[in-house]
Amino acid sequence: MQSYAITTFSLGPGARGNMSFRLAARPGERRPSLPGCWQRRHGAALLQRRRVSAETQQHEADDRLNRNPCDFYASVWGDFFLHHCSGSAASSQEQRTWMEGRVDDLKKEVAKLIAISATCSLLERLNLIYQLERLCLDYLFETEIDVALTEIHNANINGYDLHxxxxxFYLLRKHGYKVSPDVFEKFLDKDGTFQAKTPRELLSLYNAAHFGTNGEIILDKAIHFTKRSLESKLPYLVGSLTHEIQCALEIPLPRRVAIYEAQVYISTYEEDATMNKMVLELAKLNFNLMQLQYQQELETATRWWTDLQIHSRLPFARDRLVECYLWMLGVYYEPTCSRGRIILTFVINIATILDDIYDSFGTLEECELFTQWIESWDPNAPHDLPECMQYAARKLMESYQIIDNELPPKEKYRMTYLRNFVSDIYHLYVMYFPSLKILLENNINTFDDICLLTQ
Structure with a gap:
């Protein structure tokens, strides 16, 4: 078997500007109506600050292009995804074609393996499905896994161990089957302690119990018992199970993002006694192919973002592009969801870009005008806006037109929801905009200061 390197990219830490304002009331307190109270007390001063000459306004508008009020740091990625290439284009494409052909062959063999597992023990069958899901291969075998789970659901589990x-329980609850937590009652002692003999049993029960719903007391007890037991045993454990337990105690398996866990689990699975060589090879090849696709998607998104930043000349936080893409990748990682990932990355980035405009670059009057334009959805940006904001407006309209062009006729109704989403967000921005501006001008950043000013 050939070995295949897995290339990964990790987002490096960066020092962000840190300025936050507590606008929400504490429990039991009523949030004051900040703009009205403040303007009644200091209306004259506020009006005087707004009476500036046209020359000063123009100077400030021009100066915004040279300022970085939010202290946005330089991108740790730069133009990496614009120029990234794994070897020469020809050899890379030739290798990718071979990988895709090999994946197709392995898929057929693993599908047979799932079918044959019906003759194996229940634990072996459960382990195979569990491993395919941890390796992010389950989307390749949805039909086969659904058939297997239907049969597993009807299996008699009396006499089986806790693991x-x-x-x-974990697999069936994860896939929406109604199974009772009473299956764990037989593992309880008279004193209410679970009869878990090994760390593996404790870990399996701990992860399964996190699929509990409100009122399932036995699962609440299981979480409390297994967490305490695993924490006490952890210092004395060695091997890959130690890492699994550490990760589970930090974030239980049902709450983790599968695609970000897959690479780590590939290494764990490679050392597992139940490892199947075909499954392992398929996992490595498939992971590399998915990464190649993710890199292409990021190239598309990066070109869009770079064009926006160059022409608007506003210093937005560029790392948000990668962050938003990774967010969407966590929502759905399957290759068939490529269009959805790119569209939602655009939408979320547009929201963050215009959030920066409202918070940092626009005056109150400009943001009110900008909001009116969004609500009207006029293709022509208002000429009263500064050039940088006009470009952002045109880019918003252009981006939504690109999204609309990507949708087939029967799906174009979704654009109405996207437009309403943007309109609602910026209507809220401009509602709270006066409050934020006043707070910034007066260096007020705590809830107690706000309460003193509004009494």
């Missing part, structure tokens, strides 16, 4: 029952 098997917990894994059975």
């Amino acid at each position: 098997t029952v917990a894994l059975w």
Whole structure:
């Protein structure tokens, strides 16, 4: 078997500007109506600050292009995804074609493996499905896994150990099957302690119990018991199970993002006694192919972002592009969801860009005008806005037109929801805009200061 390197990219830490304002009331307190109270007390001063000459306004508008009021740091990525290439284009494409062909062959073999597992023990069958899901291969075998889970749901689990029952419960609850938590009652002692003999049983029960719903007391007890037991055993454990337990105690498995766990689990699975070589090879090849696609998607998004930043000349936080893309990748990682990832990355980035305009670059009058334009959805940006904001407005309209062009006729109704989403967000921005501006001008950044000013 050939070995395949897995290339990964990690987002490096950066020092962001840190300025926050507590606008929400504490429990039991009523949030004061800040703009009205403040303007009644200091209306004259506020009006005087707004009476500036046209020359000063123009100077400030021009100066905004040279300022970085939010202290946005330089992108740790730069133009990496614009120029990234794994070897020469020809050899890269040739290798990718071979990988895709090999994946197709392995998919057929693993599909047979899932079918044959019906003759294996319940634990072996459960382990195979669990491993495919941890390796992010389950989307390749949705039909086969659905058939297997239907049969597993009807299986008699009497006489099985805690690890098997917990894994059975975990997989069925994860896929929406109604299974009762009473299956764990037989593992309780008279004093209410679970009869878990090994760390593996404790970990399986701990993860399964996090699929509990409100009022399932036995699962609440399981979480409390297994967490305490795992924490006490952790210092004395060695091997890959130690890392699994550490990760689970930090974030339980049902709450983790599968695609970000897959690479780590590939290494864990490689050392597993139940490892299947075909499954391992498929996992590595498929992971590399998905990464190549993710890099292409990021190239598309980066070109859009670079064009916006160059022409608007406003210093937006560029790392948000990658952050928003990783967010969407966590929502759905499957290759067939490529269009959705790119569209939502655009939408979320547009929201953050215009948020910066409202918070940092626009005056109150400009932001009110900008909001009116968004609500009207006029293709022509208002001429009263500074050039940088006009470009952002045109880019917003252009981006939504690109999204509309990507949708087939039967899906174009979704654009109405996207427009309403943007309109609602910026209507709220301009509602709270006066409050934020006043707070900034007076260096007020705590709830107590706000309460003193509004009494």
